[in-house]
Amino acid sequence: MDHNFKNVEIMARTNKEILDLFEAALAQMQLPEEPERLYNPIIYSMSGGGKRLRPVLLLTVNEAFGGDIAEAMHAALAVEIFHNFTLLHDDIMDNADVRRGKPSVYAKWGGNVALLSGDAMLITAYKHLAHVAPESLPRVMQLFGDMALEVCEGQQYDMDFESVERVSVVDYMLMIERKTSALLSGAATIGATMAGASDDDIKKIYRFATELGLAFQLQDDVLDSYGDEALGKKIGGDILEGKQTFLMVQAMSRASDAQREVLRTTHRNAELSDEQKIATIKALYDELEVKHVAEQQIELRFDRALSVLETLSLEAESREPLVEFARNLMGRKK
C-alpha cells in the first residue's frame, strides 16, 4: 500500500499524458480573427497534426528535472509554433503542395500568404515565449534564438547542397545536426534550463537530443529508399529529386569514378522511368553497402543517446519517460 502510494507520487507522466496536456494547451491558443488570410493559415497549419515531438521532449525533460509544467508550457507552445513555421516556409522554398497528407498552406493560399502568415507565426511563437517567467526569460530567449538560427543555417546548407556535385559525409552530418537535431536539442535544453537543472545535466541533455536527432534523421533517410510501401509511404522520393541524403553522400564517398557518374546523373536521365531510376540507384547503394553503414550509424547514435541518459543526476524513474521518448521516436519497442 505504502509502496504503491509512493509510486504514484514519484511516477513521472508518460509521453502520452504529456502529449495530451500539450494538445489541450494548444487548443486554447488564441489568435485574432482578422485579417483572415493572415491568421487562418496559422490555425490550419497548427491543427494539421504532427507528432508534437519537440514540445513533448521539452516538457518531458522539464518534468524529469522537477520543473513546473504550466510554466514550461509557454516555451513548449513557442517551440511547436516555430517548428510549424519552418515547415510552412520550407514548403514555399521546395514548391511543396502537400504537407501531412493535406494541401500545404503554399498550395492552398499561394506563396505570398504562406510567406506572410509564416512571418506572423514566428512572431506568435515569440509572443508565447514572452510568457516564460521573467527570471528564466533572458536565458530561454537566448537558447531559442540560437536554436532558431541553427535551423535556418541547416536549411540554407541543405539548399546550398543542391548545387554541389559532391557533399562530404562530414558536411552532411553537420547540416542535419542543424536542420533536424537543433530543434530537438534546443527544446530539450530549454526544458532542462527552465527546471533549474545543473550545467552538467544541461550539457548532457543537449548531447542526448543531438545524437537522437541524428539517429532520427538518418533513419528517415534510410526509410525514404528502403521503407515499407505498405505503410503508405512512397519509396524513392529522395532518389528521384536527386537529393543529398546520408545514403547518397556515403555512396559517393565509396564509389568508383564510373559509379559516381551514375549516382550523380541517374535522377535526371530522361531515358529512364522513375522505377528504373530508383532501381539503378538502389542497386548501387546495395553494392556499396551504404544501407548497412547507415544502420550502423543509427545504432551508434541511438546507443550514445541512451548512454548519456544513464549519466544524468536523476533517479531511474525520472529518466524513464526520456527513454520512452527516444524509443517512440525511433519506432522501437525496446
Next chain:
Amino acid sequence: MDHNFKNVEIMARTNKEILDLFEAALAQMQLPEEPERLYNPIIYSMSGGGKRLRPVLLLTVNEAFGGDIAEAMHAALAVEIFHNFTLLHDDIMDNADVRRGKPSVYAKWGGNVALLSGDAMLITAYKHLAHVAPESLPRVMQLFGDMALEVCEGQQYDMDFESVERVSVVDYMLMIERKTSALLSGAATIGATMAGASDDDIKKIYRFATELGLAFQLQDDVLDSYGDEALGKKIGGDILEGKQTFLMVQAMSRASDAQREVLRTTHRNAELSDEQKIATIKALYDELEVKHVAEQQIELRFDRALSVLETLSLEAESREPLVEFARNLMGRKK
C-alpha cells in the same frame, strides 16, 4: 556662465547625434560568417542605408524621459533589423527588384534566399531584444510582438486591397495605421517604457507617433503622384500599378459612377501610354480635389502629433528633439 553650464547639462541630444550613436552601434553588429547565403543578405540589407527613423525615434523618446541610451540601444537595433526584415520580405511579395536604388536581396539572390535570410533577420532582431534588461524584457517583448503582428496585418490588408474594387477611406486609414504607423508607435512606446515613463505619458507618446505616421504615409501617397521629378523620384508609380492610396480611395468616394469607372480601369487600359494614364487619373484627382483633402489630413495629423507633445510631463527642452524628429520626418523647417 552658470546659465550656459546649465544648458549643456540639460540639453538633450539632437536627432543627428542620436543617429550617429545608432550607426556606431549598428556597425558593431556581429553575425556568423557562414552559411554566406544566409548572412550576407542580412549585412547587405542592413548596410543599404535608410533614414533609421524608427530607432532614432525610440532612442529620442527614451532620452526625453531620462532613459539609459546604452540599454535602449538593444531595442533600437531590434526595431531597425525588424523594419529591414519587413522590407526584404515585402520585396518578395511585390516582385520588387530595386530597394534604395540598389538591387533588392530578392533580385540579387533570388526568392528562396530572400525568404530564409529574412527569417534569420527576424530571429536576429529578437536576439538583440533579448539583451534588454530582464526587468523590462517581458513588457518590451509584448510591445514588440504586438507591433510586429500589426505590421504583418497591415501588409495583409494591403495585399487584400489589391483584389477589392473599392476600399473605404476608413479601411484605408486602418491599413496604413498598421502598416506604417505601428512601427513608429511601437518604437516610441518601447523607448518610453524602457525609460520608466508614466502610463499616461506612454499613451500620449503612442498617439504622437501614430498621428505622425499617418501624416507621413499620406504625404508619401501625395508625393508619389505630385512629387518633384527633379528630386529624382519617379512620379505616378502608384497610379500605374493601380495601387490603393489615399488619393485613390478618396477619389473613389467622391466620384460619379462614370468617373469611378475611369479611376478603376485606367491603369490597365492598353490603349493609353503611361503618361496618358497618369494624366487621366491626375485630372480626375484635380477635379475631385483629393490632393487638397489629403493635404488637409496631413496638416490635421501633423498638428495633432505636435499638440500631443505639449501635454507630456516633460520640460520644453526635453520635448525639443521630438519636435525636431517630427519636422525632419515631414521634411519641414518649422
